[in-house]
Amino acid sequence: MHPIEKIRAEHGAPFYIYDGKVISEQASILKNTFPGFGILFSIKANPFMPVLKKMASLGIGADAASAKEVDLAIDAGMKEIYYSCPAPTKEDIDHVLDKCRIIADSFHVLTLLEEAAAARSLTLAVGLRIHPDFTMDGSPQMPSKFGIDESLVWKTDFRKAYPHLTINGLHIHIRSQVLDTEQLGNYYENVLALAIHLQNHLGNKLNYINFGGGVGKVYDAAKQDPLDFKKLQQTISSIKEKYKNELSTKFLLESGRFLACDCGTYVTEIVDIKESHGKKFYIVKNGANGFFKPVLRQMLLPFHPDQIGASYEPFATENDSYEIHVLSDSNETEIVDIAGHLCSGADIMAKDVKVKKGTIGDLVTFNHAGSYAYSLAPLLFASQPMPKEFFIDE
Ligand SMILES: Cc1ncc(COP(=O)(O)O)c(C=O)c1O
CATH class of the missing domain: 2.40.37.10 (Lyase, Ornithine Decarboxylase; Chain A, domain 1)
Structure with a gap:
């Protein structure tokens, strides 16, 4: 039957039925295209525990957008957990502090993190989500509720303003569902150029660069072509080679739909x-x-x-x-x-x-x-x- x-x-x-075999196939495409990258599943796309456990079994980590998602990721056995929540509260931060890597989305969040670190007399390594000046398609940048505007980053002395924090990660996510291979390649290169600028500005190396989501999937085969993964893989390997002396850091990619939609x-x-x-x-x-x-x-x-x-x-x-x-x-x-x-x-x-x-x-x-x-x-x-x-x- x-x-x-x-x-x-x-x-x-009614019911939903999810097929783990499809997740394995999609994960293989990402792993082959982005060798050496850490792949994170955006839990908001599908928090069903067997799906998360399947992701964990494939070595996929978590892009957690809430404290609850951090707990789900732990329960599923996901090893690498990045907490990137648009507006966490003090209670959220207290809850996740020892459980994952935290990415700050605003100056207010940096202040909350600084207070949490000072209260515990420790130096906390955190990532920064930046709203970059570049866009996916080259159009002028628009205001965004996500991240800190790039121009404000260059005006901030983070060590002075947040003495209990070390900024050691960069996170950028500006667009989902990109099906233009060249655009995506240019985007990755722009992120790396920004990462180098950020390292110089901070005066310390970054431990990770999270390129966010963006990898698109075909919803309507009559109107859309899939990404050219072979070409994308070549682009990735050439930009990794180009920046290898300046950036010895972990690269991360987030995906919800590409991994799970089908x-x-x-x-x-x-x-x-x-x-x-x-x-x-x-x-x-x-x-x-x-x-x-x-x-x-x-x-x-x-x-x-x-x-x-x-x-x-x-x-x-x-x-x-x-x-x-x-x-x-x-x-x-x-x-x-x-x-x-x-x-x-x-x-x-x-x-x-x-x-x-x-x-x-x-x-x-x-x-x-x-x-x-x-x-x-x-x-x-x-x-x-x-x-x-x-x-x-x-
Ligand atoms: C910060 C962030 N990263 C990754 C994703 C995942 O995007 P996608 O499902 O298109 O891969 C989202 C989706 O909203 C997001 O907000």
């Missing part, structure tokens, strides 16, 4: 079928309150008919698309809207989609459900039962 049918028979629907399938069930003014609706369990991303896409499309902008990431993704299958015995197809069961007209997962003709009780599957899927869903609206999660590794 297919795992989806088996799970349905034993547990009912491992997940969302499975729900048709609970009603109706027609209204000539349109047919398949109503399924847990639309928005199960897999929110397709619903958000339908909400945004009228405002962005050509392309949804990168600034909506990770809630909505440019050129996002889903393969949707109705698991029915019918040989016929029909065009329907797939709607969730919430009391909102916006709870629509797909519009005018051609699927196998279904009946009440048939399952409906969505791919691309391994990252930013369950972790984004508003689960409490209408107090419906929540989807379950399952992990297979065959």
